[in-house]
Amino acid sequence: MPLFLSRNRPAYRTVLDHGRRLVRKGIVAPVRDVCEDCNGVTLSGLDAYAAGLDRAYFTCIIGLFPDIEFQYDYKLLLRWLLKISYNDDRTRPAPYETKPFVPFILGHEPEPPIATTVLLGLITPGVTPREQQAKGFPKTMEPESCGIGYLWYDQPAKDDLAFSRFVQINSYLFDVIAWRAGVSRPVRRRHVAKICQIHRLFELRPADNDVAITAGMMDYLTFQARFFERTAGYRDIRT
Numbered sequence: 001m002p003l004f005l006s007r008n009r010p011a012y013r014t015v016l017d018h019g020r021r022l023v024r025k026g027i028v029a030p031v032r033d034v035c036e037d038c039n040g041v042t043l044s045g046l047d048a049y050a051a052g053l054d055r056a057y058f059t060c061i062i063g064l065f066p067d068i069e070f071q072y073d074y075k076l077l078l079r080w081l082l083k084i085s086y087n088d089d090r091t092r093p094a095p096y097e098t099k100p101f102v103p104f105i106l107g108h109e110p111e112p113p114i115a116t117t118v119l120l121g122l123i124t125p126g127v128t129p130r131e132q133q134a135k136g137f138p139k140t141m142e143p144e145s146c147g148i149g150y151l152w153y154d155q156p157a158k159d160d161l162a163f164s165r166f167v168q169i170n171s172y173l174f175d176v177i178a179w180r181a182g183v184s185r186p187v188r189r190r191h192v193a194k195i196c197q198i199h200r201l202f203e204l205r206p207a208d209n210d211v212a213i214t215a216g217m218m219d220y221l222t223f224q225a226r227f228f229e230r231t232a233g234y235r236d237i238r239t
Contacts, residue, residue: 005054005146005169043106046080049073054169061142062171062216066122071210078118079105081176085165088148097163097178114162115183117192119175119201122213123168126221143171143220151175157191173217175201 057070082101089096103109123143133139147168153161162178179188192203200217218226 043083046076046083046105049076050080053077058169058172060171061144062122062124064124064216066124066171066216067214068122069210069212070120072204073209074118074204074206077174077204078112078116078176079107081118081165081167081174082112084148084167085176088165098165112178114181115179115185115188117177117179117188118204119177119192119196120204120211120213121173121175121199121201121217122215123171123173123223124216124219126219126223128221141220143168143223146170153195157195160187160191168223173223 053072057068062068082098083105086096086098086102086105089098100113104112125140125142127140128137145168147166149166149168151164151166152158153164160180160183162180164175164177166173166175168174177192195201196203200215202211202213204211
């Protein structure tokens with residue numbers, strides 16, 4: 001995760017690596033394995049854009065009944081989300097699913113190498129069960145965490161996906177879907193429409209620059225339960 005997330009959140013000092021069952025304390029360690037121009041110009045520019053989104057949106061916890069207008073630059077946001085996913089990939093053995101996107105991430109190519117879709121969902125506070133409240137737990141659990149992982153979709157979309165990766169920052173959950181070669185646009189549109197309908201996700205369209213969201217996709221307790229059912233992301237969810 002980028003360093004600005006830790007700097008903007010002094011209380012966030014525990015890193016959980018579910019895939020390797022590791023716990024680290026302290027701020028996020030920066031990645032410094034690219035050339036000075038890429039790191040100091042191209043990639044820092046992406047992080048600067050995301051840091052602006054963080055200040056404008058992500059640091060604000062969404063309430064039980066969300067009503068927001070999220071403004072975005074589609075390509076900058078997609079490149080940043082793919083950058084985060086690629087950094088996460090490199091903590092594991094090769095091959096990396098996101099490696100073909102590196103020229104696009106760096107701005108050397110104007111478009112992704114394969115068709116992609118970006119979805120956005122909002123995580124609302126979770127109401128704590130009464131028995132836990134009796135033990136001293138707060139009445140509500142707010143989504144104060146950041147994470148990266150996999151989101152597995154079930155059939156009929158499953159066989160048409162190259163991968164699906166999510167980046168979660170507090171109340172905001174972005175899902176980047178990469179489609180297999182040969183999946184036609186009408187088929188992709190049907191899958192996306194059904195996924196959004198079932199899971200209250202909203203598509204961020206390349207031709208637009210804002211989206212109105214008036215419903216949450218799930219509460220924080222449900223999000224935690226689904227995340228921990230598998231070691232590195234969500235269980236299969238139906239499409």
